[in-house]
Amino acid sequence: MSTPQTQAAQALHTAVRALGRLAVLTLLIPAGAVLSVLYLASFLLWGCLGMFPLFPLATKVVRSAAGAARWASGHWSQVPVPVPYQPRPALERTLHGWFWTGHDYHKSRWFAGMARTLRWLWNDPATWRDALWVITDPLVGGAIAAGPVLLIGSGLYGLGQPLVPYDLPLGGLLAFLLGPVLIAGGLALAPPALRLHGLWTLSVLGPTERSRLAQRVEQLTEIRLDATEAQAAELRRIERDLHDGAQARLVAVSLRLGAVAALIDRDPESAKQVVADAQENVTQALQELRDLVRGIHPPVLAERGLAEGVRALSLDVPLKVEVRAELPGRAEAPVESAVYFAVSEALTNAVKHGDARHATVELTHAAGLMRAEVTDDGQGGADPGKGSGLRGIQRRLAVFDGTLAVTSPPGGPTRLIMELPCVLSSPRTSSC
Structure with a gap:
């Protein structure tokens, strides 16, 4: 049980950590200001001198900076910001040798690629949201980040006044007395300021409704x-x-x-x-x-449900499998089938690629989500980008808007978490 002292220490640790992250964001304000000037210059050089290759290069740099801001928002401010960019259109070559950009034809592949890139960037709403962010963030985001940092700095300056080897004037005495108050205020404002900075980033760099639909x-x-x-x-x-x-x-x-x-x-x-x-x-x-x-479609799955189907499946797998299920009802047959075969593929991978000897399958349902968690004691190293089995699980779950999360460090253990949105029916009324 946590004591008041423990809670106070945790709160202080959270405030100091937030203050440190705000200090980093504050130090980046000059770099953001320089980047905004260079980005505006790329527009002027394109419009006035026709130097169009500078615009894609500057946009790429700004997108990298915006990506870093999205990462900081998600990992530091706990405000995830999805990537809103539209996919780059393909460059097609026709039978007569010309390149089709989706809008016009060009003989040169380089010029066609540049025209396609310019049109793609120009028509992507996220490009202009990035431009708005790079211009306004040094002011708005910088003010949010710098506020608590300046309070702490002012408080420390006030506390340092008695160290000056001359008589303390009235202003210095007031600064000394207000020093602890400013430091406490800065620490108290640091966590909400960091959260507000993330919300600001989301409001500017988050996807629009058009981007979400695309x-x-x-x-x-x-x-x-x-x-x-x-x-x-x-x-x-x-x-x-x-x-x-x-x-x-x-x-x-x-x-x-x-x-x-x-x-x-x-x-x-x-x-x-x-x-x-x-x-x-x-x-x-x-x-x-x-x-x-x-x-x-296994008969036991249709007759007795997902939990008993997985238990029957575990008997045919050449490793020791423990099945724990807390399902108050039955899901729709396609959902049960998808989870069943996903678990089957996961156990097969544990035997075939992980050299596992023991596995645990947990089936739960909460908040409208069917969750299947498969953990094995194999050698680890599972990667959805390298294995067709995991990609097959992802495709099977994606049909039902499901997701797959894989944690598999080298040496194990491997943990697969599968979640599908579904509603359970009552066991008494569900059809078999």
Whole structure:
């Protein structure tokens, strides 16, 4: 249980840390002022002298500075600022050798690329929001950051007055008496000032409604393409399994039954053996069909729900799996299927790539989110950018606006957190 002394120490630590970050932002004010002047100069050189290559270069520098400001807002002020930039359009080359920028044709690839870049930057609303930020942030953001820092500096200056080796004048005495008050005020204002600085950054550098819609359209387009590719791959897998498995066995059964008609009168014993072989092939074909159906939608998942489906899945995995589930109801069948196969892929990766011996699966639901957490004691090093299995999980979850977070330091453990927005129905009313 925390004591008042502990709480006071934590509050002081938070204030000092916020003050240090505000001091860094204050020191960057001159650099921001210089950058704003250079950015305005790039506009003037483009408009007056036609030096258009300077504008993309200056915009790139400003975007880097804006990216650093977004990072500071998210990590220091705890105010995340999404990146609002529109994607760069592709440069296409026509059959006659000209380059199409999406607006006009150019013979030179360099000039076409420059024209495409200029048009892309000019039409992106985020470019002008960055311009507004780089011009106003040294004033507005600088004032917010410098306020508590100046109070602390004034307070320290006042406390240092008695150290001057001459008689203390009335103004110096007043500064000495106000020194502790100014320091306490600066420390008290530092955390809210840091938060306000983040909100200022969000208001200027955050995405507009148009940018949000464009990003959402792009995201939905990628999700649709991924879902289409996954569906096509699944259909090819089913076709391949049927062709190489059950279909081949049923064709063999048909040939054997045709041979029975010729053997049943003159060689009954051979006919019985052929029938036995045909029966064995039919049994194997039925088993392969059951496995195929189980791979499409496991019966235990449909009949008993996600928790029992994952428990049944854990019995077929060659490692010790502990399943903990707190699900007060049933999700929709597509959501349960997505989580089930995502957990299955995660456990498969733990065995195949992580050399894990033990894994834990936790299934919970809260605040409208289905959460599945898979932790294993493998060697770690899992990276969604390198493994197709993790990318497959991401694509499967993205269809339902789900997310995947991976923590896998070298040496382990590996922790996968999957979240999908969904609503649970009552176990009594949910269909099986």
